[in-house]
Every structure is written in structure tokens, then in C-alpha cells.
Amino acid sequence: MALLAMKQSALLIKALKPEFSLFDSVADFKKIKTASGIAIWSPEIAELDHAGIPSSWNVTSDSLSAWLANSLSADELIVVKSVKIETDFDLLKLAQLQVVDASFIKYTQQTAVKVNIVHAENFIA
Numbered sequence: 001m002a003l004l005a006m007k008q009s010a011l012l013i014k015a016l017k018p019e020f021s022l023f024d025s026v027a028d029f030k031k032i033k034t035a036s037g038i039a040i041w042s043p044e045i046a047e048l049d050h051a052g053i054p055s056s057w058n059v060t061s062d063s064l065s066a067w068l069a070n071s072l073s074a075d076e077l078i079v080v081k082s083v084k085i086e087t088d089f090d091l092l093k094l095a096q097l098q099v100v101d102a103s104f105i106k107y108t109q110q111t112a113v114k115v116n117i118v119h120a121e122n123f124i125a
Helices: 002-016 026-031 045-050 061-071 091-096 104-109 120-124
Strands: 021-023 039-041 076-081 114-119
Touching: 002 021, 002 039, 061 076, 061 104, 076 120, 091 104, 114 120
Parallel strands: 021 039, 076 114
Antiparallel strands: none
């Protein structure tokens, strides 16, 4: 159900911002060209299943974003949260405080991507 909600949100954003590109798989992302430079991910359930990502509340958009960043060989992953984040954040502490999901550490340890977790107000600024 949560993935379907993510798909609905992606479609809504695409409707509001038609210049953004929409993709549902890593292979599709690598093919798209977007004038705005902004792409919206609408995760394909079959791809997540094939990658062995469990269907569990321990895996939310936090872990999915880390998996995607790793799959795309991104330079940086920016996770925007609605709670204040200390600049010297510790991922384990953030997981214990449930700021990020329980599997986030596992997915960030599997990648060399720089992880940056920021408060929404700081991201907008």
C-alpha cells in the first residue's frame, strides 16, 4: 500500500511539474533525458522484489532512497526530514530515535554514496 501511495505522489508531482521526468526502474532512469534535470522515482515493485528488498515497515522511503542512490552510483543522497537534525548526526542514533527506518543503516553501509540528512526548512533554504 505504501508503494502505491508513493506512485500516486509521483503522478501528482508529475502533473504539477510536467517538465520533470518520471521513471520507475534503474534502467529507465539511465535512459531518460530531462530538460529540468529533475526526475521523479515511482518504484517498480517487481524491481524491488528482484533486488531482495523486503516488504516491511522496516524498509521505508529512507532505505529505498539509499538503495536507489547506490544503484545509480549517485554522488550524494539527501534525505529530507520534518525533524531537526544535528549537523554531527549519527545514523545509528537516528535509527534508534526512528528518524530513519530500521533498515536505513544496512542500505547506507552498502554504498559509498555520501549521506546527508537535513531538516525540511534547511533543505528549502
